[in-house]
Amino acid sequence: MLRISTGRGPRPVGGGFETFSWYFFRISGIALLFLVIPHLFIMHVSNNVNCTTYAFVAARYANPFWRLFDWLLLTLALTHGMNGLRIVIDDFVRSSSARIWLLSVAALVLLAFFMLGTITLITFHPAANVGLNCV
Amino acid sequence: MYKGQSGMWSWLFHRISGLGILLFLFIHIVDVSMLLFGPAVYNNSVLLFDWWVVRLLSLSLVVAVFYHAFNGIRIIAIDFWRKGARYQRVLFAIVLVVTIIVFVPVAYIIMQPVIPWLIQWPPRAIVGK
Numbered sequence: 001m002l003r004i005s006t007g008r009g010p011r012p013v014g015g016g017f018e019t020f021s022w023y024f025f026r027i028s029g030i031a032l033l034f035l036v037i038p039h040l041f042i043m044h045v046s047n048n049v050n051c052t053t054y055a056f057v058a059a060r061y062a063n064p065f066w067r068l069f070d071w072l073l074l075t076l077a078l079t080h081g082m083n084g085l086r087i088v089i090d091d092f093v094r095s096s097s098a099r100i101w102l103l104s105v106a107a108l109v110l111l112a113f114f115m116l117g118t119i120t121l122i123t124f125h126p127a128a129n130v131g132l133n134c135v
Numbered sequence: 136m137y138k139g140q141s142g143m144w145s146w147l148f149h150r151i152s153g154l155g156i157l158l159f160l161f162i163h164i165v166d167v168s169m170l171l172f173g174p175a176v177y178n179n180s181v182l183l184f185d186w187w188v189v190r191l192l193s194l195s196l197v198v199a200v201f202y203h204a205f206n207g208i209r210i211i212a213i214d215f216w217r218k219g220a221r222y223q224r225v226l227f228a229i230v231l232v233v234t235i236i237v238f239v240p241v242a243y244i245i246m247q248p249v250i251p252w253l254i255q256w257p258p259r260a261i262v263g264k
Contacts, residue, residue, distance in 0.1 A: 011214060026214065029207045036200060044197065045244050050185035074164070081157035088150065089185035113164050120168045131174030135182045 016075035021083055026066040035073040051134040067121050074117040082110040141227045149206050152199035159196050187249035192243060198238050205230040 012019045042050055060066045085106055093099040164178040183189055207224040213219040219226070246253070 026211050029211070031207070033204055040197065040200060040241075042142065044193070045241060048248055049190070049193075049245070050181060050248070052184075053181050054170065054177040057170060057177070065165075077156075077160055081153065081160055084150075084153045085157060088154065109161075113161060114148065115170050120164075120170055124170050127173050127243045131178055135178050135185060 025080065025083065028076045029112075031072070032076055032080060035069065035076065039069075048134070051059060053132055053135055054127075055130040055133050057124070058130045061124055061126070071118065071121050074116065074121070078110060078114055078117070082106060141224050145206055145209070145227050145230070148202055149210075152203040152206075152243045155199045156196065156203060187246075187252045190249055192246055194238075194242050197241055197245070198234065201237050201241075202230070205233050 012022045043049060047056070086103060089099060089102050089106065094100055154238045166184075168222070169177045206227075209223070209230050212226060213223050
């Protein structure tokens with residue numbers, strides 16, 4: 001039974017990867033508050049989603065700030081999320097061989113999606129005709 | 136006790152919302168990569184997100200993001216604020232209330248352009264105008 005009457009919750013001690021992971025969740029989580037919520041607001045509140053077209057992205061990505069913003073969003077959301085998936089796999093998969101197999105697949109998925117997102121952000125170069133402003 | 140109390144629900148909602156957001160992130164990285172195939176292909180993926188069914192689905196993403204963000208702040212408060220653990224139950228109530236308060240206007244703004252499609256009869260599942 002976990003009983004906490006006063007004071008802070010338990011914090012990990014002793015170093016190692018799990019301590020790093022614990023701090024990483026919190027630090028990347030705070031950073032993601034300032035990345036995800038503005039992103040959500042820009043795409044769904046201050047713009048109608050049907051106007052987030054190729055032309056919209058081309059205008060946005062003319063400014064390198066938004067490419068950096070989106071790359072930080074990609075990197076932190078993916079690592080924060082995949083670290084969460086790692087914890088879920090550790091919690092629910094009892095067989096160690098299945099766990100190692102799933103964790104390896106998760107690592108490959110992380111790498112593949114990180115590369116796909118990074119390649120898109122770096123290599124995007126707007127076409128001469130950017131098309132409709134809204135669909 | 137833990138089972139059946141606020142701590143269990145906040146934990147469970149945090150996990151489910153986190154996994155849901157991660158699933159969306161995979162989809163979103165793929166749909167953004169359609170940029171590399173030019174305006175016609177990319178705008179087709181935008182058209183998909185404009186469909187009222189996908190707008191309804193995106194409401195679940197929005198509520199998941201708000202809950203996960205606000206409960207994340209609660210977790211950090213429990214870990215680093217001296218009185219955080221003492222007030223964790225009150226903080227959970229605040230997280231739920233703030234999530235709903237922020238979600239309702241955003242949900243309205245997202246659905247407002249497709250309200251004519253939602254209220255038409257017979258319903259037509261069409262993409263675009």
